[in-house]
Amino acid sequence: MPREPESERPVQPSGPMGRDAKTWLKLIRQALEHLYDFPVLERHPLAQLPGPDPEHSVRLGGQGLRRMLLATVEALSPAPGTPVHAIDARIFNVLHLHYIEGLTIEETARELGLSVRQIYRELRAGEELVAGGLSERLNRDDPQRITRLAEHPRSMELLVMVERSQKIVEGLAAQRGIQVVLGARDDEVTVRCDPLLAHQALVSVLTAALQRASSGVLEVTLGSAAERSTLTVTYDPLPERPQPAALGSAAAGLIDQLGWQIAWTEMSDGREVLSLDLPACRSVLLVIDDDEGLAQLLDRYLTGFNLHVVAAGSGPVGLTLTHELAPAAVVLDVMMPDVDGWEVLQTLRTQPETSAIPVIICSVFNDPELASALGASYFLPKPVSREALLEALRAVDLL
Numbered sequence: 001m002p003r004e005p006e007s008e009r010p011v012q013p014s015g016p017m018g019r020d021a022k023t024w025l026k027l028i029r030q031a032l033e034h035l036y037d038f039p040v041l042e043r044h045p046l047a048q049l050p051g052p053d054p055e056h057s058v059r060l061g062g063q064g065l066r067r068m069l070l071a072t073v074e075a076l077s078p079a080p081g082t083p084v085h086a087i088d089a090r091i092f093n094v095l096h097l098h099y100i101e102g103l104t105i106e107e108t109a110r111e112l113g114l115s116v117r118q119i120y121r122e123l124r125a126g127e128e129l130v131a132g133g134l135s136e137r138l139n140r141d142d143p144q145r146i147t148r149l150a151e152h153p154r155s156m157e158l159l160v161m162v163e164r165s166q167k168i169v170e171g172l173a174a175q176r177g178i179q180v181v182l183g184a185r186d187d188e189v190t191v192r193c194d195p196l197l198a199h200q201a202l203v204s205v206l207t208a209a210l211q212r213a214s215s216g217v218l219e220v221t222l223g224s225a226a227e228r229s230t231l232t233v234t235y236d237p238l239p240e241r242p243q244p245a246a247l248g249s250a251a252a253g254l255i256d257q258l259g260w261q262i263a264w265t266e267m268s269d270g271r272e273v274l275s276l277d278l279p280a281c282r283s284v285l286l287v288i289d290d291d292e293g294l295a296q297l298l299d300r301y302l303t304g305f306n307l308h309v310v311a312a313g314s315g316p317v318g319l320t321l322t323h324e325l326a327p328a329a330v331v332l333d334v335m336m337p338d339v340d341g342w343e344v345l346q347t348l349r350t351q352p353e354t355s356a357i358p359v360i361i362c363s364v365f366n367d368p369e370l371a372s373a374l375g376a377s378y379f380l381p382k383p384v385s386r387e388a389l390l391e392a393l394r395a396v397d398l399l
Helices: 021-033 038-043 061-074 087-100 105-112 116-138 158-168 170-175 195-212 249-258 292-301 315-325 341-350 368-373 386-395
Strands: 154-157 178-182 190-193 216-225 228-235 261-266 272-279 283-288 307-312 329-332 359-363 378-381
Touching: 021 061, 021 116, 038 061, 061 087, 061 116, 061 195, 087 105, 087 116, 087 195, 105 116, 154 158, 158 170, 158 178, 158 195, 158 216, 158 228, 170 178, 170 195, 178 195, 190 195, 190 272, 195 216, 195 228, 195 249, 195 272, 249 261, 283 292, 283 315, 292 307, 292 386, 307 315, 315 329, 315 341, 329 341, 341 359, 359 368, 368 378, 378 386
Parallel strands: 178 216, 283 307, 283 329, 329 359, 359 378
Antiparallel strands: 154 190, 216 228, 228 272, 261 272
């Protein structure tokens, strides 16, 4: 049975942190249901609470509440390799599809192959987990936990993401007397990104354009060229609008994290154009090493390159991510507990779907001949320098 709609009148928290469990849960549900409706979030009782860093912000605010909700949902993401029908995976997927990606209950049920009754059951369980998680975050002086969300990239159709984001901003567009239309587009444009971060970034971009546009038509076009895709938003601007045009710091941070680039230009006829430049397919470099510092080091070395570094802390996790992400190349340590790098390499080479992926053995044991005999594409000795890494990636045709 579908849940009855909540009252439009906001429920007030009992006490500064809404300690009454039912009231707190009801507030969380209200906030999740209006996750991308900024005016509602800004007026929401939870947005009036003190933020986790009182010296930085007197109140949480609508943007802060949205960031904390997104981070709290993301924290429920199951560990790599978790079966899709496991309870924690089902709860996370239901929360993500319904509240983050904006699918209806029925669409979520079809997407996951579950009944509507099951979707509501997992949704209620997920809401309780979010309520507990957000309460913990508001009691913790740890604002850095929500400044940068973890990425789980996969190939996504840009048109599908834009259409979902367009649905989210329809209410704001109607309030401002603006019609959002999709103009010329390439239906085959695919980008590799985290759908959670990309969805929020696209919603923020469309919202920013709507806030600068006068009544009329706001046209969104999609295109692709070479290894990049472009989203443009064209509109007649308000006579009095903030200058220079810019996104808020949170949205700008998401754009930067995704590796996208944004620019505003003014046309000769006075119209404004917001352009978003996206890598058509950001290649994944999977680093399998029980020392997470190696992945962080390689990520710094590859700043400016169109590569996304993903870390796997063990051999089994690395094998699972290799199948899930289809990386352009794998950097593989040898000395790891339980399953060592040699075993991982042999497994990758004996499975048809991974046999052609270049594998770079990265080890303090200087044994390139053995690595080659077992099927490695290149040997990279530790400690790793930037020049040696770039040479290895060129050798496997990744750069």
